[in-house]
Amino acid sequence: MSSIADELTSALGPGKVVQDPAVLAAYAVDQAPVLDYQQPLAVVFAESVPDVQAAVRSCAARRVPIVARGAGTGVSGGAHATEGSVVLSLERMNRILDLNPDDETAVVEPGVVNADLNDAAARHGLMFAPDPASFTISTIGGNVATNAGGLRCAKYGVTRDSVLALDVVLADGSLIHTGHQTFKGVAGYDLTGLFVGSEGTLGIVVGATVRLKYLPREVHTIAAFYPDFRQAAAGVLAVGKARVQPAIMELLDGGSLVQLDEIHGSDLAGRGASLLLVQTDGFGAAAEADVVRDVLAAGGAVVTTEASEEAEHLVDMRRNSRGVEVDDQYRVGEDVAVPRSRLVDYVAALESLAETHEVRLKVVAHAGDGNLHPTFWVDRVNDLADAEAAARLNKALDASIAVALDMGGTITGEHGIGQYKLRWLSLEQPEPIRELQRRLKELFDPAGILNPGKAI
Amino acid sequence: MSSIADELTSALGPGKVVQDPAVLAAYAVDQAPVLDYQQPLAVVFAESVPDVQAAVRSCAARRVPIVARGAGTGVSGGAHATEGSVVLSLERMNRILDLNPDDETAVVEPGVVNADLNDAAARHGLMFAPDPASFTISTIGGNVATNAGGLRCAKYGVTRDSVLALDVVLADGSLIHTGHQTFKGVAGYDLTGLFVGSEGTLGIVVGATVRLKYLPREVHTIAAFYPDFRQAAAGVLAVGKARVQPAIMELLDGGSLVQLDEIHGSDLAGRGASLLLVQTDGFGAAAEADVVRDVLAAGGAVVTTEASEEAEHLVDMRRNSRGVEVDDQYRVGEDVAVPRSRLVDYVAALESLAETHEVRLKVVAHAGDGNLHPTFWVDRVNDLADAEAAARLNKALDASIAVALDMGGTITGEHGIGQYKLRWLSLEQPEPIRELQRRLKELFDPAGILNPGKAI
Numbered sequence: 033m034s035s036i037a038d039e040l041t042s043a044l045g046p047g048k049v050v051q052d053p054a055v056l057a058a059y060a061v062d063q064a065p066v067l068d069y070q071q072p073l074a075v076v077f078a079e080s081v082p083d084v085q086a087a088v089r090s091c092a093a094r095r096v097p098i099v100a101r102g103a104g105t106g107v108s109g110g111a112h113a114t115e116g117s118v119v120l121s122l123e124r125m126n127r128i129l130d131l132n133p134d135d136e137t138a139v140v141e142p143g144v145v146n147a148d149l150n151d152a153a154a155r156h157g158l159m160f161a162p163d164p165a166s167f168t169i170s171t172i173g174g175n176v177a178t179n180a181g182g183l184r185c186a187k188y189g190v191t192r193d194s195v196l197a198l199d200v201v202l203a204d205g206s207l208i209h210t211g212h213q214t215f216k217g218v219a220g221y222d223l224t225g226l227f228v229g230s231e232g233t234l235g236i237v238v239g240a241t242v243r244l245k246y247l248p249r250e251v252h253t254i255a256a257f258y259p260d261f262r263q264a265a266a267g268v269l270a271v272g273k274a275r276v277q278p279a280i281m282e283l284l285d286g287g288s289l290v291q292l293d294e295i296h297g298s299d300l301a302g303r304g305a306s307l308l309l310v311q312t313d314g315f316g317a318a319a320e321a322d323v324v325r326d327v328l329a330a331g332g333a334v335v336t337t338e339a340s341e342e343a344e345h346l347v348d349m350r351r352n353s354r355g356v357e358v359d360d361q362y363r364v365g366e367d368v369a370v371p372r373s374r375l376v377d378y379v380a381a382l383e384s385l386a387e388t389h390e391v392r393l394k395v396v397a398h399a400g401d402g403n404l405h406p407t408f409w410v411d412r413v414n415d416l417a418d419a420e421a422a423a424r425l426n427k428a429l430d431a432s433i434a435v436a437l438d439m440g441g442t443i444t445g446e447h448g449i450g451q452y453k454l455r456w457l458s459l460e461q462p463e464p465i466r467e468l469q470r471r472l473k474e475l476f477d478p479a480g481i482l483n484p485g486k487a488i
Numbered sequence: 489m490s491s492i493a494d495e496l497t498s499a500l501g502p503g504k505v506v507q508d509p510a511v512l513a514a515y516a517v518d519q520a521p522v523l524d525y526q527q528p529l530a531v532v533f534a535e536s537v538p539d540v541q542a543a544v545r546s547c548a549a550r551r552v553p554i555v556a557r558g559a560g561t562g563v564s565g566g567a568h569a570t571e572g573s574v575v576l577s578l579e580r581m582n583r584i585l586d587l588n589p590d591d592e593t594a595v596v597e598p599g600v601v602n603a604d605l606n607d608a609a610a611r612h613g614l615m616f617a618p619d620p621a622s623f624t625i626s627t628i629g630g631n632v633a634t635n636a637g638g639l640r641c642a643k644y645g646v647t648r649d650s651v652l653a654l655d656v657v658l659a660d661g662s663l664i665h666t667g668h669q670t671f672k673g674v675a676g677y678d679l680t681g682l683f684v685g686s687e688g689t690l691g692i693v694v695g696a697t698v699r700l701k702y703l704p705r706e707v708h709t710i711a712a713f714y715p716d717f718r719q720a721a722a723g724v725l726a727v728g729k730a731r732v733q734p735a736i737m738e739l740l741d742g743g744s745l746v747q748l749d750e751i752h753g754s755d756l757a758g759r760g761a762s763l764l765l766v767q768t769d770g771f772g773a774a775a776e777a778d779v780v781r782d783v784l785a786a787g788g789a790v791v792t793t794e795a796s797e798e799a800e801h802l803v804d805m806r807r808n809s810r811g812v813e814v815d816d817q818y819r820v821g822e823d824v825a826v827p828r829s830r831l832v833d834y835v836a837a838l839e840s841l842a843e844t845h846e847v848r849l850k851v852v853a854h855a856g857d858g859n860l861h862p863t864f865w866v867d868r869v870n871d872l873a874d875a876e877a878a879a880r881l882n883k884a885l886d887a888s889i890a891v892a893l894d895m896g897g898t899i900t901g902e903h904g905i906g907q908y909k910l911r912w913l914s915l916e917q918p919e920p921i922r923e924l925q926r927r928l929k930e931l932f933d934p935a936g937i938l939n940p941g942k943a944i
Contacts, residue, residue, distance in 0.1 A: 134725055134829035157731040179674045190672060192681070193649060208920055214825035215857045216646060217898040218635045218685050219905055219916050220944050221925050225648070225681030229674050246731040269590055275613040275702040276771070315732070315779075316771025323771075369670035373590035401671045442673040449675055460675050464664055469677050475931055488676050 036096050036118060037074040043086040050075045059101065059119045064109035064452045065359045072099070072113040079124045081199065081207060081238045088236065088481075089205035091118055097484050100232040102143065102174030105166035107365060108450025110178060110231040110486050120236065122173050128152055129239075136244045137196065137213065142173025142237050149242075158244035161188035164446070165351055176237050179229030181446030183351065186400030187279045187313075188245055190446065192228045199239030200227055203477040213241055226472075231448055231487040234476040248279070248313035252321035253343035256333035257304030261285045261383065261395070263332050264306035265376040268399040270327045271310065272372060276320045278400060280311035282350050285379075287394025292349050300346075304334065308399070309347055353396055361422050363409035364429055367453075368436035369445030372402045381435045382406050389428035391421075403445035406432060433459065449487050457488070492552050492574060493530040499542040506531045515557065515575045520565035520908045521815045528555070528569040535580045537655065537663060537694045544692065544937075545661035547574055553940050556688040558599065558630025561622035563821060564906025566634060566687040566942050576692065578629050584608055585695075592700045593652065593669065598629025598693050605698075614700035617644035620902070621807055632693050635685030637902030639807065642856030643735045643769075644701055646902065648684045655695030656683055659933040669697055682928075687904055687943040690932040704735070704769035708777035709799035712789035713760030717741045717839065717851070719788050720762035721832040724855040726783045727766065728828060732776045734856060736767035738806050741835075743850025748805050756802075760790065764855070765803055809852055817878050819865035820885055823909075824892035825901030828858045837891045838862050845884035847877075859901035862888060889915065905943050913944070 034042075041049045050056075051074050059075045073096065078084045091098045097117035104111050113119055125141035128149060132138070133156035140149060146167040149160045162175050163182035170180070176198070181190045188194075197211030211217065211224035227235055258264040264283055271278065284292075284307045289300040300307060308328065312320035321340075329335045336343050359365055370378045379395065386393035386408065397404040408428050410421035433443055433456050443449075443456045458466065469488040476482075490498075497505040506512075507530050515531045529552065534540045547554040553573035560567050569575055581597035584605060588594070589612035596605060602623040605616045618631050619638035630636070632654070637646045644650075653667030667673065667680035683691055714720040720739055727734065740748075740763045745756040756763060764784065768776035777796075785791045792799050815821055826834045835851065842849035842864065853860040864884050866877035889899050889912050899905075899912045914922065925944040932938070 132827070132829060134728065135827040136728065137827065179678075181672055181674075185672065189645070189649065190674075192678070193645065206920065208924070210921065212825070212898045213827050213896040214859070214898050214901065215828075216637055216641065216825050216854075216859050216901040218646075218902055219898055219900050219909075219913060220921070221686055221690075221928055222635075222648070222678075222681045222684065223921070223924065225678045228678065230677055234677075246733055249731070272590065272592065275705070277702055314770075314772050315775040316773070319771040369668070369672050371588070371591040371593065371669050372671075373588060398672075403670070403672050440669040442668045442670050442675055444675050445670065445672040446674055453675075457675060464662065465666070465676070465679070468664065468679065471931055472677060472928075475927055 036090065036094055039090050040074060040076055040087060040118065043090050044076065044083050048077050048079060048083065050077065059121065060113045062104040062106040062109060062111040063358050064107050064112065064450055065361060065364060066112065067451065070113045070115045070117065072117050072119040075119045075121060077121050077124050081201070084120065084201045084236055084238050085205045085207060087118070087120055088201055088203065091481055092203060092205060092479065095479055095481060097481050099483050100236045102171030102177070103169050105170040105174065106178060106448065106450060107359065108448045109452040110448050110450035112451050114485050122171065125238065133158060137241055138244060139239065139241050140172050141239060142171060144172045146170050146172060146175060153244050154247055157247050159247045160242060161194050161245045162191040172240055172242070173237050176228055176240055177231050178448040181398065181403065183282060183398060184279045186281055186398065187277050192225060194242050195224060195228055195240055196243055197241035198224050198227050198237050200235035201238050202235050203479065203482050211241065215243060229448065231450065232483040233473060233487045234482065248317065250315065250317040251311060251313045252317045253340040253347055254310045254321055254324055254328070255336040255343040255346050256308040256310070256328040258306040258308065258333050259304060261306040261379055262376050264308045265379045265399065267308050267328050267331045267333060268375055269372065270331050271324055274323050274327050276323050278310045278320070278324065279313040280309065280347065281400035282309040282347070283397040283399035284350065285395040288353060288396050291394060292353060296349060308333065309343065309350060311347060350396065362412055362418070362425065363407065364425065365405055365407040366429065366432055367405055367444045367447040368432065368441050369401065369403040370436055370439045370441035374439040375399060375402055378404065378436065378439060382432060385428055385431045389424045389431065391425050391428045401445065451486055492546065492550055495546050496530060496532055496543060496574065499546050500532065500539050504533050504535060504539065506533065515577065516569045518560040518562040518565060518567040519814050520563050520568065520906055521817060521820060522568065523907065526569045526571045526573065528573050528575040531575045531577055533577050533580050537657070540576065540657045540692055540694050541661045541663060543576055544657055544659065547937055548659060548661060548935065551935055551937060553937050555939050556692045558627030558633070559625050561626040561630065562634060562904065562906060563815065564904045565908040566904050566906035568907050570941055578627065581694065589614060593697055594700060595695065595697050596628050597695060598627060600628045602626050602628060602631060609700050610703055613703050615703045616698060617650050617701045618647040628696055628698070629693050632684050632696055633687050634904040637854065637859065639738060639854060640735045642737055642854065643733050648681060650698050651680060651684055651696055652699055653697035654680050654683055654693050656691035657694050658691045659935065659938050667697065671699060685904065687906065688939040689929060689943045690938065704773065706771065706773040707767060707769045708773045709796040709803055710766045710777055710780055710784070711792040711799040711802050712764040712766070712784040714762040714764065714789050715760060717762040717835055718832050720764045721835045721855065723764045723784050723787045723789060724831055725828065726787050727780055730779050730783050732779050734766045734776070734780065735769040736765065736803065737856035738765040738803070739853040739855035740806065741851040744809060744852050747850060748809060752805060764789065765799065765806060767803060806852065818868055818874070818881065819863065820881065821861055821863040822885065822888055823861055823900045823903040824888065824897050825857060825859040826892055826895045826897035830895040831855060831858055834860065834892065834895060838888060841884055841887045845880045845887065847881050847884045857901065907942055
């Protein structure tokens with residue numbers, strides 16, 4: 033019997049199926065911690081919808097799991113290869129098929145890079161709103177698969193809110209079209225929403241029609257330094273109470289400032305123990321910025337009053353604050369969200385549990401959404417101490433999850449469950465909800481070949 | 489064997505199950521044209537979640553269809569009783585259980601009236617954004633069931649965009665909780681989105697957590713009168729090209745102006761053959777209004793320059809423009825949406841096909857969304873002529889649907905498929921999509937008791 037790689041090569045033609053060990057290794061994982069390393073049998077670089085259909089059909093015939101993947105920038109392991117799987121890369125399907133500035137929509141292949149779509153849209157005064165930190169390299173297909181968020185979704189919504197229609201290859205290789213080309217449409221069930229965020233477990237997204245929003249012509253950015261983290265978190269609530277909706281509201285704790293200083297040679301930590309960055313945009317940006325400055329200053333912040341270039345530079349630094357860090361067993365970034373009113377309490381709880389479990393902590397937060405990214409880590413010493421430290425780290429992670437859920441929060445605001453967060457899912461979702469999702473999965477993928485062991 | 493009404497009474501207690509003929513008649517239909525009048529066996533007025541569960545269990549045991557219903561303001565027949573069904577009214581479950589101004593969320597029972605939630609939210613500078621024309625009487629549960637839109641969704645989104653979490657009674661009477669209390673959350677599949685807009689066919693929504701938006705402190709309203717309808721439609725595109733996002737952009741044709749004049753004694757028709765109403769809001773409202781005025785004047789409109797009270801009054805008139813009209817076989821309001829760039833073409837096509845089929849036409853449109861509500865009607869003369877006129881009306885309706893689909897549109901932007909629009913659904917959605925939805929329906933409701941014959 034021929035191998036699955038041979039069969040894929042014969043189905044798709046030359047140059048699309050790779051078994052080079054270096055490529056297999058590179059495509060075995062995304063940027064999440066690896067719990068169960070598995071090398072894929074092959075990596076397929078699809079160049080068209082029929083390529084994807086052929087790959088799915090070949091895999092379906094042999095019951096080989098298929099892990100679809102964009103740029104592999106996910107941090108929950110949604111694109112980690114599973115045992116005996118084929119990884120299907122959609123990177124080569126990177127054409128913007130249509131960009132209609134009057135309809136304010138674009139039709140894209142899944143491998144289009146977020147930043148490339150934004151560049152194309154910007155020429156018409158438009159933008160694709162979702163802006164995950166990875167936007168310079170992550171793909172629209174990946175954004176859709178994880179329902180990606182980002183910095184500006186407090187005002188502009190998450191990926192779901194920008195997706196109008198999808199082309200999806202189902203587990204039997206058939207192609208369906210969901211949704212509508214119009215802004216509004218309520219014919220039948222919301223299949224589009226069901227596929228968004230399903231991490232390639234229900235179908236493989238091979239095309240998307242997205243709504244574009246207006247690129248704001250005016251942007252004001254405010255940097256507010258605080259003597260402590262909790263006060264900065266309180267500033268987020270104060271802006272909300274003033275009923276001003278910023279485009280961006282990012283919160284950084286002292287540990288994050290130290291890290292930025294190390295990378296950039298800046299002196300942010302010398303200016304405060306916490307930083308709140310607020311960006312207003314649109315025709316009311318200046319007036320909104322005035323209100324924000326007053327409110328934050330009244331709450332104890334040292335607020336930038338100069339032109340906002342420096343603050344904008346800080347936003348860029350924040351966007352890249354993840355740097356080249358890749359999580360592993362000694363360093364894990366979280367993605368909890370809590371109701372906004374609990375921000376201060378949650379921040380206090382994080383600081384306290386880091387102390388209790390003797391782990392290091394830094395926190396950045398899309399604070400306007402109540403979505404926090406605490407990173408816990410331990411310094412490595414030697415094998416024995418490291419094992420003990422990793423155990424402490426896991427206890428701190430579990431505790432941070434438990435506290436978030438206790439406050440009415442979620443274990444994942446925007447990164448997805450993937451593979452890494454499965455261990456906490458039952459804490460958030462009781463068995464009837466999980467069973468319902470398993471049955472949905474079974475309806476779409478009875479043989480269980482689409483990215484098994486992920487998302488639900 | 490006891491009747492279903494007796495069994496429901498014994499399960500729910502006194503005062504909740506009604507068989508009075510006048511009540512049965514009142515709850516047999518919503519505001520849509522009636523194709524197949526069916527009187528329900530009983531009307532259940534649930535007062536609690538356990539009431540709903542008990543009613544569903546009683547109906548499930550006898551395989552009696554159950555039609556859930558809010559205020560019955562739907563215009564697609566989603567709440568029409570079906571043969572041998574029980575109607576379940578959720579009107580009495582009308583408590584706002586929580587309104588947290590810091591979280592910017594509210595937890596409501598399904599029978600809370602949209603306007604009541606908005607009044608409560610307004611005391612905190614907040615609003616529930618979806619504003620269907622029926623907002624003074626329609627319920628949040630009904631808004632959720634139909635994924636209702638309204639005037640301000642161009643800027644603030646449809647109901648789906650304001651719903652964070654749902655409590656749902658399933659077909660077996662069990663209660664589940666979907667979604668999250670936070671703004672963002674991507675744990676598992678989007679069950680919340682699947683229930684929104686499903687018209688009570690997958691489960692019965694007995695509670696909702698909604699996100700509130702900021703009530704704008706400043707609002708500017710512009711009335712622009714045009715010599716013809718197509719020029720007014722072109723004005724919508726011109727505002728878009730200026731990359732200004734109004735909160736409201738309503739388009740009215742000459743027929744609609746004549747009707748408003750008849751109701752209110754105004755002289756709108758004397759001022760132009762079409763009216764475009766644009767409302768900007770927020771901190772940038774004045775600056776945005778200036779741009780809008782310039783753009784519309786340049787496109788041939790006579791634009792109000794005075795204080796916006798008069799224009800605001802026109803928006804109120806527009807909100808109520810449906811008046812007491814209830815559709816029947818001689819008068820049908822449509823709900824198509826087209827990509828924005830096709831607005832002018834579509835408006836031209838409507839005018840042309842009304843002439844071809846010799847039917848009367850008036851059009852209002854949520855033009856910012858490309859969502860149009862043409863109403864076609866014929867004047868009644870005598871039985872013979874009326875039958876022929878009704879046939880012409882149906883041909884005009886079919887033609888208006890065909891043209892919208894041909895332009896990449898949808899048959900329903902915000903009203904839902906209900907019962908009345910089922911005849912067109914296969915024109916928009918091919919068999920594989922319809923089959924997939926039937927299988928979803930079967931998964932949630934294997935016995936087919938939840939609002940059968942609707943939505944899909």
